[in-house]
Amino acid sequence: MKKAFIDQILLGLFLFVALIGLGATISDNMQARDKYYNLKKITDNAVLTLAKYYVKIEENTVTAENIYNEMLLETKLGSEIKDNIVYSWDFISEPNTVTATINNYQEETFWLKFLDLDFLTLNVESRATITSVDLPTPTTSYSSGLAPFAINDRVFNIGDAIEMNYSLTADWQFSDKDTFYPVITDCDCDCSFALSNKFDFSDLGFDVDSCNASLPGCTTSGQSEFSHYSNLLNDIYLSSQSINFENGKTETPLCLLGTYLGNDYSTWTTQINHLSDGIFDIIGPSGSNLPLDMDIITLNDSAIANGIVRVRVTGYEIVANGTPASRFIRLITEVVPAKTPEIELVY
Numbered sequence: 001m002k003k004a005f006i007d008q009i010l011l012g013l014f015l016f017v018a019l020i021g022l023g024a025t026i027s028d029n030m031q032a033r034d035k036y037y038n039l040k041k042i043t044d045n046a047v048l049t050l051a052k053y054y055v056k057i058e059e060n061t062v063t064a065e066n067i068y069n070e071m072l073l074e075t076k077l078g079s080e081i082k083d084n085i086v087y088s089w090d091f092i093s094e095p096n097t098v099t100a101t102i103n104n105y106q107e108e109t110f111w112l113k114f115l116d117l118d119f120l121t122l123n124v125e126s127r128a129t130i131t132s133v134d135l136p137t138p139t140t141s142y143s144s145g146l147a148p149f150a151i152n153d154r155v156f157n158i159g160d161a162i163e164m165n166y167s168l169t170a171d172w173q174f175s176d177k178d179t180f181y182p183v184i185t186d187c188d189c190d191c192s193f194a195l196s197n198k199f200d201f202s203d204l205g206f207d208v209d210s211c212n213a214s215l216p217g218c219t220t221s222g223q224s225e226f227s228h229y230s231n232l233l234n235d236i237y238l239s240s241q242s243i244n245f246e247n248g249k250t251e252t253p254l255c256l257l258g259t260y261l262g263n264d265y266s267t268w269t270t271q272i273n274h275l276s277d278g279i280f281d282i283i284g285p286s287g288s289n290l291p292l293d294m295d296i297i298t299l300n301d302s303a304i305a306n307g308i309v310r311v312r313v314t315g316y317e318i319v320a321n322g323t324p325a326s327r328f329i330r331l332i333t334e335v336v337p338a339k340t341p342e343i344e345l346v347y
Contacts, residue, residue: 032107032122035107035122036124039081039105039124040124042072042077042078042081042100042124043085043100043101043102044126044345045068046126047098047099047126047127047128048128048343049064049067049068050064050068050087050098050100050128051098051128051130051343052343053067053068054098054130055130055341055343056244057244058242059144061089065087069082069085072085081102081105084102084103084104084105085100085102086100086102086103087100095129095131096129096130097127097128097346098128099125101124101125102123102124103123104123105123105124106121106122107120107122125347126345126347127345127347128343128344128345129346130343131342131344132144132339132340132341132342134337134339135337135338135339135340136337137337137338138156138158138160138310138311138335138336138337138338139156139298139308139338140295140310140340141244141245141246141307141308142245142340142341143242143243143295143308143339144242144339144341145237145240145339146243146294146297146308147233147236147237147294147296148182148183148229149164149180149296150180150181150182150296150298150299151164151177151178151179151181151298151299151309152174152175152176152177152299153298153300153301153306153307154177156309156335157335158337160334160335161333161334161335162178162334163178163332164178164179164180164311164330164331164332164333165178165328165330166179166272166275166328166329166330167179167180167181168268168271169181169182169257172303180331181256181299182226182256183254183255183257183305184229184255184256184257226257226270226274229257229274229278230274230275230277230278231274231277231278231281232278233278233281234278234281237282245305245307250305254305268324269327272320272327272328272329276318276329279318279329279331282294283313283316287315287316290313290314290316291312291313291314292313293310293312293313294310294311294313295308295309295338295339296310309335309338310335310336310337310338311333311334311335311336312333312335312336313331313333314332314333314334315331316329316330316332317329
């Protein structure tokens with residue numbers, strides 16, 4: 001009888017300890033699960049924030065990471081893992097990705113600590129993709145891949161054929177709807193590139209009145225500056241340089257590239273020679289890279305950049321030799337849907 005009573009007490013103690021152990025395990029698991037989800041929120045927000053900053057504000061991965069690291073300091077958990085979160089970018093694979101990883105986070109629970117057991121180790125990772133998708137229109141206010149050319153604004157429809165003929169900036173007329181002009185996407189008023197003084201670009205960061213015409217870029221050596229521009233065409237096109245218009249304007253200075261030499265034959269023949277070399281760098285020898293798509297700046301009736309239209313270059317005609325009157329550059333294009341960046345959280 002006494003033995004049976006003792007057995008019942010021992011069984012009760014065993015069940016009590018087992019229930020405590022089960023409760024402790026459940027409690028620890030719930031704590032670890034909650035911590036995992038909180039860490040996952042941090043990495044999810046990280047990749048989305050980094051991707052949005054990169055495609056919408058500035059193509060600078062270091063700045064994007066620094067900004068999010070500052071955001072982490074606003075919470076206790078964020079401050080705790082700030083030095084342990086690792087970011088990685090992949091601009092080679094398609095689609096492009098950004099990944100945030102937190103490895104070997106050690107979660108200390110009450111019962112594991114009470115029983116002198118190891119920490120729970122948590123590993124968390126999130127990834128977002130950056131892709132481009134078609135818009136229902138050919139025009140947009142944002143581009144992540146710009147060709148340094150401009151065309152006068154008009155009503156653009158997908159499928160429109162445009163034979164774009166190169167013309168001197170000095171001959172600019174808003175009524176010329178099938179003409180394209182050279183554009184500098186990072187200009188200032190020190191005249192490192194010679195700019196036509198026919199236009200007022202002060203709204204976009206260039207004040208032609210403050211240009212020092214005695215500097216080399218503002219004199220006849222402007223032709224060598226045009227050569228420099230032409231040599232950079234392919235680099236600019238392949239750089240995926242972003243530009244973002246808001247309310248019809250952009251913070252990035254944009255200037256039509258011209259020369260103070262006006263529109264004489266010497267200017268024309270020299271620019272045709274330089275520009276044809278630069279265009280072949282883009283379209284390939286004998287047009288081997290065609291067809292190819294490019295975003296082109298649009299100009300309003302004051303020659304101020306006001307947006308972007310996307311075209312597909314399908315052919316070309318270039319005559320860079322012979323008499324000045326016979327030389328020309330023509331890009332045969334078709335208006336196509338504009339692109340916009342799309343960011344998606346993969347996991």
